Amino acid sequence: MSEAGARPTLEAVAARAGVSRATVSRVVNGEAGVREVLAVKVRRAVDELGYVPNRAARSLVTRRYDAVAVVIAEPETRVFADPFFALQLRGISKELTAHDVQLVLLLTEGRADHARVGRYLSGGHVDGALVFSLHLDDPLPVIINGAGVPTVFGGRPGWAGGEDSVRYVDCDNRGGARSAVRHLAGLGRTRIAHITGALDQTSAADRLDGFRDVLPGADARLVAEGDFTPAGGERAMRRLLDRCPDVDAVFAANDLSAAGALRVLRASGRRVPDDVAVVGFDDMLPVAEQADPPLTTVRQDIEEMGRLMAAMLLRGQDRSPAPDHAASVVLPTELVRRDSA
Amino acid sequence: MSEAGARPTLEAVAARAGVSRATVSRVVNGEAGVREVLAVKVRRAVDELGYVPNRAARSLVTRRYDAVAVVIAEPETRVFADPFFALQLRGISKELTAHDVQLVLLLTEGRADHARVGRYLSGGHVDGALVFSLHLDDPLPVIINGAGVPTVFGGRPGWAGGEDSVRYVDCDNRGGARSAVRHLAGLGRTRIAHITGALDQTSAADRLDGFRDVLPGADARLVAEGDFTPAGGERAMRRLLDRCPDVDAVFAANDLSAAGALRVLRASGRRVPDDVAVVGFDDMLPVAEQADPPLTTVRQDIEEMGRLMAAMLLRGQDRSPAPDHAASVVLPTELVRRDSA
DNA sequence: TTGAAAGCGCTAACAG
DNA sequence: CTGTTAGCGCTTTCAA
Numbered sequence: 001m002s003e004a005g006a007r008p009t010l011e012a013v014a015a016r017a018g019v020s021r022a023t024v025s026r027v028v029n030g031e032a033g034v035r036e037v038l039a040v041k042v043r044r045a046v047d048e049l050g051y052v053p054n055r056a057a058r059s060l061v062t063r064r065y066d067a068v069a070v071v072i073a074e075p076e077t078r079v080f081a082d083p084f085f086a087l088q089l090r091g092i093s094k095e096l097t098a099h100d101v102q103l104v105l106l107l108t109e110g111r112a113d114h115a116r117v118g119r120y121l122s123g124g125h126v127d128g129a130l131v132f133s134l135h136l137d138d139p140l141p142v143i144i145n146g147a148g149v150p151t152v153f154g155g156r157p158g159w160a161g162g163e164d165s166v167r168y169v170d171c172d173n174r175g176g177a178r179s180a181v182r183h184l185a186g187l188g189r190t191r192i193a194h195i196t197g198a199l200d201q202t203s204a205a206d207r208l209d210g211f212r213d214v215l216p217g218a219d220a221r222l223v224a225e226g227d228f229t230p231a232g233g234e235r236a237m238r239r240l241l242d243r244c245p246d247v248d249a250v251f252a253a254n255d256l257s258a259a260g261a262l263r264v265l266r267a268s269g270r271r272v273p274d275d276v277a278v279v280g281f282d283d284m285l286p287v288a289e290q291a292d293p294p295l296t297t298v299r300q301d302i303e304e305m306g307r308l309m310a311a312m313l314l315r316g317q318d319r320s321p322a323p324d325h326a327a328s329v330v331l332p333t334e335l336v337r338r339d340s341a
Numbered sequence: 342m343s344e345a346g347a348r349p350t351l352e353a354v355a356a357r358a359g360v361s362r363a364t365v366s367r368v369v370n371g372e373a374g375v376r377e378v379l380a381v382k383v384r385r386a387v388d389e390l391g392y393v394p395n396r397a398a399r400s401l402v403t404r405r406y407d408a409v410a411v412v413i414a415e416p417e418t419r420v421f422a423d424p425f426f427a428l429q430l431r432g433i434s435k436e437l438t439a440h441d442v443q444l445v446l447l448l449t450e451g452r453a454d455h456a457r458v459g460r461y462l463s464g465g466h467v468d469g470a471l472v473f474s475l476h477l478d479d480p481l482p483v484i485i486n487g488a489g490v491p492t493v494f495g496g497r498p499g500w501a502g503g504e505d506s507v508r509y510v511d512c513d514n515r516g517g518a519r520s521a522v523r524h525l526a527g528l529g530r531t532r533i534a535h536i537t538g539a540l541d542q543t544s545a546a547d548r549l550d551g552f553r554d555v556l557p558g559a560d561a562r563l564v565a566e567g568d569f570t571p572a573g574g575e576r577a578m579r580r581l582l583d584r585c586p587d588v589d590a591v592f593a594a595n596d597l598s599a600a601g602a603l604r605v606l607r608a609s610g611r612r613v614p615d616d617v618a619v620v621g622f623d624d625m626l627p628v629a630e631q632a633d634p635p636l637t638t639v640r641q642d643i644e645e646m647g648r649l650m651a652a653m654l655l656r657g658q659d660r661s662p663a664p665d666h667a668a669s670v671v672l673p674t675e676l677v678r679r680d681s682a
Numbered sequence: 683t684t685g686a687a688a689g690c691g692c693t694a695a696c697a698g
Numbered sequence: 699c700t701g702t703t704a705g706c707g708c709t710t711t712c713a714a
Contacts, residue, residue, distance in 0.1 A: 019684080019685085020686075029709085035683065038683090052460065057397075057708040060706090065397070093446065104445055113438070361700065361701045362693090362702095370693085396692095402691090402694075
């Protein structure tokens with residue numbers, strides 16, 4: 001390990017091993033074509049000195065940064081109310097770590113930060129970006145596209161024409177919603193309501209579409225707009241109860257709003273699932289399992305989505321000649337039955 | 342903005358502005374002592390060319406990285422179950438952004454990752470580290486101390502002798518716990534129980550100490566060990582009810598476990614706060630406000646703690662001669678009354 | 683298979 | 699106040 005302070009350079013290692021800097025560089029970078037005797041000497045010197053390559057120097061010549069930016073744009077609320085991003089981050093982190101790539105986190109709040117992010121990305125400090133762009137009208141995608149950095153989006157981006165020119169990872173929101181609603185219908189429920197998510201996000205819009213796929217002629221009053229939060233779920237449920245006291249099932253756009261709905265149903269004296277069956281979306285364990293009653297819900301593998309995003313970005317960077325435009329990925333969902341429906 | 346691809350260098354800007362590289366450098370870095378006429382020319386050239394400094398080149402000579410690592414070591418669970426870290430991250434991010442410093446996120450899972458983190462930190466890629474080391478026996482602090490990187494811890498570190506040699510930001514866990522318990526006592530409750538957090542974390546230990554400060558002679562059966570999770574809170578509450586059916590108040594170590602306790606109390610037919618008063622800790626809004634009934638709790642300003650950690654680290658980096666060993670900071674807490682007590 | 687030498691883009695003395 | 703000149707530590711031709 002040697003003393004702190006002056007960290008050893010390639011030069012020092014070369015001197016100690018009795019070879020040239022070039023040779024040390026080759027060994028350190030695992031290039032073939034170095035006699036094993038020398039390689040051994042070099043590795044020993046590296047260990048003895050506690051040599052760690054200087055990334056700045058390396059980047060300067062290679063123009064690679066071994067770092068990717070994770071951009072999370074979320075005006076205030078959601079990021080911190082539900083563990084969604086945390087899980088996604090974990091998946092990303094695992095994959096990046098496995099490739100020895102650093103994760104630079106860029107949190108933005110409002111437009112003011114957009115310019116900063118754009119500058120950072122186009123400034124050439126990272127090899128790519130993983131972006132969570134949740135709102136239909138978000139200007140960030142455009143800025144990022146302009147930055148000329150390889151990018152993978154988390155969730156289908158909502159901007160027009162985006163889908164084919166852009167790589168993203170998402171779950172099958174629409175199909176998942178369909179399976180939830182079909183499940184409720186299969187239970188014999190006939191007044192099935194939907195609490196939407198924030199409809200300026202594609203995931204919410206897609207889930208609503210899925211609901212409509214199964215129930216094309218549904219009473220419009222059976223759809224109440226929520227915002228993915230428990231409070232929003234409560235409000236929506238109250239509205240629903242007001243308008244249609246005879247609802248016998250609710251498909252909520254996520255577990256958090258389902259939890260809110262559950263509370264309102266209980267307060268109204270209704271029993272779940274006897275009087276009203278409830279299905280959520282996400283299978284956010286701490287929420288779904290702890291709900292009262294435990295929530296039947298549509299599971300998506302959030303951590304895996306994160307891992308995939310990172311893998312996709314990294315793969316694209318192999319400089320593989322044909323970018324193999326590994327199109328976007330849409331993961332399947334799975335209905336998890338518990339007690340609420 | 343000019344075309345992507347070949348990004349302009351200092352040299353290009355200098356040529357365009359008709360000055361030397363040194364002058365451009367001075368203007369870009371805001372150093373005084375450049376005639377305004379020239380400065381204007383330079384700034385214009387910068388804009389026209391869309392020049393962004395190459396960080397790698399800059400770091401190579403300045404030995405500063407304008408980046409700090411945020412290390413979150415949490416075996417699996419907690420990070421993702423509660424918004425604690427997310428809030429802290431937001432505070433950190435805001436402060437770093439304001440100083441144009443990047444946030445490199447290092448998530449670790451288990452011992453295997455410790456070495457990696459140590460290597461990264463001592464590798465000289467960041468100017469400092471913000472570390473969340475939550476467990477008493479965590480080897481990470483030692484590794485990090487060995488890395489010779491300025492560090493600020495989130496939460497009082499638990500290792501022996503740590504307190505004076507280490508900088509940290511924490512809230513007044515013990516005092517907050519005292520105020521919670523005093524509040525319950527003030528309500529006339531006489532059988533006050535405590536659901537602890539994970540006792541290998543100083544925050545949990547400190548809150549337990551606070552409980553004992555107020556109730557030194559408390560029946561040992563009134564203390565049940567939890568783990569900061571809702572499920573842990575449920576288990577603890579059940580144990581409590583078993584052992585002492587006459588409990589009339591509960592101080593839970595955080596809002597999440599209070600929520601679990603609430604559920605068990607309700608299931609047991611007890612009314613809150615009439616039969617049993619409940620106080621939490623954190624004032625995690627989505628949890629505390631949405632609880633049924635809304636939770637009386639001890640608020641700590643988590644985001645501010647994050648901001649402070651970053652500020653403290655950055656300040657220490659001013660190369661101020663006397664490190665001003667801006668000792669650690671312990672933020673006050675505040676009891677927030679809602680309906681549960 | 684190895685070494686010598688030339689930079690990558692920038693800052694920081696040091697002159698002028 | 700401004701320009702010239704050395705490198706920072708590393709990779710990468712190019713010769714040997």
